[in-house]
Amino acid sequence: MTSRSGEADRLRELALLRRVRDRIDREYAQPLDVEALALDVHLSAGHLSRRFKAAYGESPYSYLMTRRIERAMALLRGGDLSVTDVCFAVGCQSLGTFSTRFTELVGMPPSEYKRLAGAGAAGIPHCVLKQVARPVRNREAPAAAHY
Numbered sequence: 001m002t003s004r005s006g007e008a009d010r011l012r013e014l015a016l017l018r019r020v021r022d023r024i025d026r027e028y029a030q031p032l033d034v035e036a037l038a039l040d041v042h043l044s045a046g047h048l049s050r051r052f053k054a055a056y057g058e059s060p061y062s063y064l065m066t067r068r069i070e071r072a073m074a075l076l077r078g079g080d081l082s083v084t085d086v087c088f089a090v091g092c093q094s095l096g097t098f099s100t101r102f103t104e105l106v107g108m109p110p111s112e113y114k115r116l117a118g119a120g121a122a123g124i125p126h127c128v129l130k131q132v133a134r135p136v137r138n139r140e141a142p143a144a145a146h147y
Helices: 002-026 034-040 045-056 062-077 083-090 095-106 110-120 124-133
Strands: none
Touching: 002 034, 002 045, 002 062, 034 045, 034 062, 045 062, 062 083, 062 095, 062 110, 083 095, 083 110, 095 110
């Protein structure tokens, strides 16, 4: 009987974690923090962070920033918005933090990405470009070689 209740608890917890992940996916541009996400599913912030990382390989904050950077990449490829406008459109409050995290995940600053994406994406179907241009998860982008 204990293994069944343990399994049921694990499945309930996974459902809560999926709810948190879905909320991040939906509301990435809103001001979200781990405490608010945890409150929504009646867990402590520390417990949510530990369990989310165990389930998805990264913390809720890291997952949120990855979502924001993915969306920022799409907006920058569109070319209509400035880097600053994109930063605020995806829910970041600091241009410096946005640029730093973007560079860590993508391997280049957002301004360079915007310049290169505008020139290099012509003729590539959007569905292919989205897959190829996805930011690196759970590790930083390899540093560019400087000679």
